[in-house]
Amino acid sequence: MSKMYYRELYCGTPVRYWAGMALLGTIVAIAMGAAFYMEHNGHWVTGMSNQVVWGLPHVFAIFLIVAASGALNVASIGSVFGGPMYKPLGRFSSLLAIGLLAGGLAVLLLDLGRPDRLIIAMTYYNFKSIFAWNIILYSGFFAIVGLYLWAMMDRKANRYYRPIGFAAFFWRLALTTGTGSIFGFLVAREAYDAAIMAPMFIIMSFSYGLAFFIITLIAAYMWGDRELGDLRLARLKNLLGVFVGAVLYFALVFNLTNLYVTQHHGVESFILLNGGVYTAMFWLGQVLIGGIVPLFLIYSPAFDKARWAIAAASVMVLIGGFFQIYVIVIGGQAFPMSIFPGKEVLESSFYDGTVNAYAPSLPEMLLGIGGIAIAMTMVAVGARMFKVFPESLEDPGEGA
Amino acid sequence: MSVKNDQPDMNRRKFVGTTVAAAGAVVVAPGVLLHTVAGADSESQGASAKHRWGMLIDANKCAEGCSACVDACNSEHGLIGHDRPATDAQWIRAVKLKDLNTGHINRLVMMCQHCEHPPCVDVCPTGASFKRTDGIVLVDRHICIGCRYCMMACPYKARSFVHEDLKDQSINAPRGKGCVEGCTMCVHRIDRGETMTACQEACHKDGHGAILFGDLKDPDSEISQALKSQNSRQLRADLKLNTGVRYSNL
Numbered sequence: 001m002s003k004m005y006y007r008e009l010y011c012g013t014p015v016r017y018w019a020g021m022a023l024l025g026t027i028v029a030i031a032m033g034a035a036f037y038m039e040h041n042g043h044w045v046t047g048m049s050n051q052v053v054w055g056l057p058h059v060f061a062i063f064l065i066v067a068a069s070g071a072l073n074v075a076s077i078g079s080v081f082g083g084p085m086y087k088p089l090g091r092f093s094s095l096l097a098i099g100l101l102a103g104g105l106a107v108l109l110l111d112l113g114r115p116d117r118l119i120i121a122m123t124y125y126n127f128k129s130i131f132a133w134n135i136i137l138y139s140g141f142f143a144i145v146g147l148y149l150w151a152m153m154d155r156k157a158n159r160y161y162r163p164i165g166f167a168a169f170f171w172r173l174a175l176t177t178g179t180g181s182i183f184g185f186l187v188a189r190e191a192y193d194a195a196i197m198a199p200m201f202i203i204m205s206f207s208y209g210l211a212f213f214i215i216t217l218i219a220a221y222m223w224g225d226r227e228l229g230d231l232r233l234a235r236l237k238n239l240l241g242v243f244v245g246a247v248l249y250f251a252l253v254f255n256l257t258n259l260y261v262t263q264h265h266g267v268e269s270f271i272l273l274n275g276g277v278y279t280a281m282f283w284l285g286q287v288l289i290g291g292i293v294p295l296f297l298i299y300s301p302a303f304d305k306a307r308w309a310i311a312a313a314s315v316m317v318l319i320g321g322f323f324q325i326y327v328i329v330i331g332g333q334a335f336p337m338s339i340f341p342g343k344e345v346l347e348s349s350f351y352d353g354t355v356n357a358y359a360p361s362l363p364e365m366l367l368g369i370g371g372i373a374i375a376m377t378m379v380a381v382g383a384r385m386f387k388v389f390p391e392s393l394e395d396p397g398e399g400a
Numbered sequence: 401m402s403v404k405n406d407q408p409d410m411n412r413r414k415f416v417g418t419t420v421a422a423a424g425a426v427v428v429a430p431g432v433l434l435h436t437v438a439g440a441d442s443e444s445q446g447a448s449a450k451h452r453w454g455m456l457i458d459a460n461k462c463a464e465g466c467s468a469c470v471d472a473c474n475s476e477h478g479l480i481g482h483d484r485p486a487t488d489a490q491w492i493r494a495v496k497l498k499d500l501n502t503g504h505i506n507r508l509v510m511m512c513q514h515c516e517h518p519p520c521v522d523v524c525p526t527g528a529s530f531k532r533t534d535g536i537v538l539v540d541r542h543i544c545i546g547c548r549y550c551m552m553a554c555p556y557k558a559r560s561f562v563h564e565d566l567k568d569q570s571i572n573a574p575r576g577k578g579c580v581e582g583c584t585m586c587v588h589r590i591d592r593g594e595t596m597t598a599c600q601e602a603c604h605k606d607g608h609g610a611i612l613f614g615d616l617k618d619p620d621s622e623i624s625q626a627l628k629s630q631n632s633r634q635l636r637a638d639l640k641l642n643t644g645v646r647y648s649n650l
Contacts, residue, residue, distance in 0.1 A: 042564035042577055049486035050560050053548040113546015113561060113578030120543050124526040131525035131549050187639060188519060188555035339510070339556055339635060340497055346505070347496035349470075349485060350557060357486075 004088045006153075006387035009380070011223050017384070020223065024377045031370020034363035035110040043113065046364050051356035052333045057111035060368030063208065063325045064104030064375060065138075065179055066201055067318075069172040070209015072097035072145060074236075075152075076172070079165030085235050089217070091388040094149040096216055096379055097172075097209070101141060103375030107367055130181045137175040144168045153387060176202045183328065190267040191332030196257070200250040204321060207243035211317035214240065216379065218311055220389060229395030230305045237310045241298040244317055248291045251324075270335045270355075271327060278331035281323040290320010330358055446591075447532035453585055454514065454535070454616040454644035455600075456623050456632060461610035461649075462494065462507040469509055469611060470494065472602035476586065478570030489560035489575075491583045492599055506650055509599070509611070512537055512558040512583035513635060514644035520550035520559065529580075535616075535644050536585050544579040551580060555636045558582050585613075585644075616644065 011017040038046055048055040075094050078087035109115050122139075125132045148168045151161040180201030186192040214236050221228040255272065258264040269275075271282055294313040303309035334356045345353025383389055473479065473492045481488040492511040498504070518537045520529045528544035531537045539550075539559075551559045559582040566575055572588045575581055586597040596604075600611040614623030632646040 039578070043561065044482070044484060044487040044563035049563075050488075050490070050551070051486065051557075053551040053561060113548070113580070114544065114576075117543070117545045120526055121545050124528075124543050126521075126524055126527040128522050129525045129549070131523060131547065135525060182549075185523070186519075186553055188553055333552070337555065337557060340495075341636075342500055343497040343506075344500055345495060346498050348493060350490050350493045350495075350510070351486070352493075352495055352510070352557065 005391045006091065006389065007391045008385065008387055009220065009224050009383035009389055012225050016223070017380075021377070021380060024373045024380065027373035028370050028377060031367050031373065034366035034370070035115075038363050038367070039110070039115065045361065047359045047361045048364075049356070049358070051351050052330060052358040054329055054333065055111075055358060056330075056360040056364040057107050057367050057371075059322065059326045059329050060371050061104045061108035061111070062179065062329060063322055064100050064107065064371055066176060066205045066325070067208040067212045067321075068097050068100035068104060068205075069141070069176045069179075070205035070207065071100055071213050072168060072172050073206055073209055074213055075148065076165065076169040079162060080169045085232055088390045088393065089213075089232075091149060091152050091386075092217065092220075092383070093213060094145050094152070094168075095382045095386070095388050096213060096375075098142060098145050098149075099375040099378035099382065100209075100212065101138065102378055103371040103373075105138060106374050107371035110367060111364075130178060130185050134175075134178045134182065137171070137178045141171060141175050144171050149386075172205075173202060176205045179205075183332070189332055189335075189337060190264055191271070191328070191335055194254065194257070196250070196254050200247075200254060203243065203246045203250050204324065207240070207247045207317055208321040210236065210240050210243055211314040211321070214310060214314040215318070216376070218307065220379075220383065221393070224389065226389065227392040227394040229393055230307075231395040232393055233307065233310055234305060237298055237313070240314065240317065241295060244291055244294050244298070247321075247324075248287070251286065266338075267332075267335050271331055275331060275334075275355075278327050278334065281327050281331070285323025286320050286327060288320075289316050290324060294320070334358060447534040447536070449533040450617065452535040452616040452644065453590060454614065454623060454646065455585075455597075456612040456626055456646050456648060457508055458610045458612075458648050459506045459508040459650045461608050462509060463606075463608050463610070464496075464507060466606060466608065467494065468602040468606045468608075469599035472598040473511075473583075476570065476598035477573040477584075478568060478575070480568065482564065484563075487561075487563040489562060489581060491560065491581070508647060508650065510556060510558070511599075511645065512585075513556050513641070514583075514585060516642035516644070518641065519553040519555065519639075523549045523553040525549065532587075534590075536587050536590070537582075538584055538587065539579065539581055541574060541576040541579050541581075544576070546578040546580065548580060555639055555641070 009017070011020070046055060072093055074086050075090035077083045078090040109118060121135060127133070144164065144167055147160070148164045151157045151164045177198040180198035183192040184195055184197035214233070218228065255268060258268050271278055273279060294316045297303055297309045297313035297316070336353050336355060339352060470492055474481075477491065479489050479491060492509055494507060494509050497506045497508070514535055514537050516535065518529070518531055521531055521537065525547060526543045526545055528540045529537070529550050530540060546561070548561055551561060559580050561580050562575055562577050565577055569575055573584060589597060595614070597611075597613045600613045603609060603611045612623050612626060614621040616624060616627075618624060627646060630648055632648040633650060634641075634643045634646055
């Protein structure tokens with residue numbers, strides 16, 4: 001295998017790079033405006049309420065945070081599992097992971113009731129709270145992945161490459177366990193309170209993270225006019241297929257388990273049969289767009305090396321993943337809590353016993369999209385400053 | 401007479417020892433003193449584990465169409481609505497229930513159940529959700545970051561998020577935009593030594609007497625006697641949170 005050279009991202013003409021940056025910057029600026037609008041007026045201007053307390057920004061944030069830990073997988077395969085085809089992609093994998101996490105956390109922070117109290121969140125810890133643990137896991141992720149990137153880029157630090165690679169891999173597993181457990185530890189709501197949430201979120205992160213990785217890799221190599229070989233993409237594509245199948249499997253086990261428990265029949269029929277928009281999002285969004293169609297695009301011999309099919313499958317995995325998180329976060333809150341088992345609520349001023357309405361507002365949407373733009377801006381700036389992308393990723397002659 | 405002696409001077413050693421002890425006492429004493437002073441009035445001024453405040457709500461006495469307790473709570477704590485029921489704060493609410501099998505109809509009021517093991521306190525990342533030693537579950541408005549995880553975790557939908565700017569606040573309950581809040585069991589009254597919450601007072605005034613507030617740890621209190629003599633239940637007792645609010649005739 002010929003020696004790999006890494007180079008900063010230049011996109012032919014400066015205009016091409018800076019135009020891209022300007023576009024991302026504009027989206028981020030609009031998102032900041034939206035966040036200011038919501039914080040200034042208070043959350044009543046959003047779709048959120050005392051019934052659905054986590055809205056669209058949480059969907060975006062959790063989606064990005066889950067994808068972030070998954071984006072690191074390509075680097076982990078290269079260092080922990082010794083995959084030579086993946087090793088040259090490790091730097092970009094780490095950079096993307098940092099960017100996605102930063103984007104997700106920015107959205108999460110700006111959706112808090114008191115985002116100005118970030119310093120309190122960083123200094124007051126209740127160690128029984130999985131949320132507090134997550135704050136530590138997120139901060140640690142930045143530090144460890146930063147070191148990992150350094151170990152990959154600095155020849156002098158190369159001896160730390162493997163131990164840091166292992167540390168980063170275990171940290172990312174812990175991080176997604178923490179994210180899944182935010183829901184897994186909620187005894188109050190029937191849609192949550194399941195230990196399977198943690199491993200399910202891990203497998204979701206594998207899938208979304210890799211899909212993000214493939215899309216951004218293809219985009220960056222087009223943007224920078226660099227060679228990207230079919231063989232490597234085919235490897236990534238096949239791996240994505242396995243992850244997409246695994247996500248479907250976990251969704252199946254999760255729902256089958258709930259279907260066995262009579263107490264959970266209500267919430268199951270809400271998600272699977274008569275939940276209106278949530279049922280549609282589950283079957284059409286999560287299962288069809290996010291699962292079955294991508295699997296077809298990935299495994300059908302008709303699209304063997306078709307790059308558009310790989311890109312389309314990745315985008316659909318992301319769209320399906322977004323719907324999956326939407327159904328978990330908002331569908332789970334929309335379903336009424338069982339405060340009075342065996343009773344029907346005839347009257348309540350606080351929407352007891354009824355399906356809670358939630359309609360996302362424009363500012364929430366703009367803030368969420370801004371999170372993706374923040375992630376992409378960080379990746380674009382990072383790739384310009386550091387030697388992250390191999391000059392060429394053309395297929396190796398043989399072996400590998 | 402000069403004594404040649406390689407033994408140390410015991411007087412000097414004693415002097416050093418005494419000095420160190422005195423200096424130590426000077427450093428430590430004010431701390432001990434302050435600590436004692438701070439703890440001295442804990443019985444009368446702060447929360448005490450000798451009490452556990454609770455409520456008993458009689459679902460048979462909660463009158464149809466009555467909103468006395470809700471109105472009293474709102475004015476006591478300065479909860480001003482904006483005609484936006486989905487986002488307006490509600491610390492107490494009336495709920496009308498029908499048994500799915502028997503068709504029996506009940507009415508009761510819901511508020512923070514002041515659990516012994518509150519899930520909101522478990523999940524709060526900063527410790528803003530906390531339980532006083534006398535069992536009252538509160539939110540520290542100074543360190544609440546408005547993440548709303550407690551609202552996700554509460555099995556009783558007992559909390560509200562302040563969705564807008566606040567005006568004309570009540571001195572009884574300082575509130576904060578972007579923070580989460582809920583029933584305080586009129587902690588300001590308890591700390592003044594009063595024995596009735598605003599909701600109980602209003603309910604009694606209207607002649608219903610559906611709400612009984614008192615000390616669950618005092619065996620002679622009215623609430624303890626009532627709980628001993630009649631059947632009552634906790635909502636979502638399966639969660640084993642040991643709520644401070646109990647219901648009878650439900």
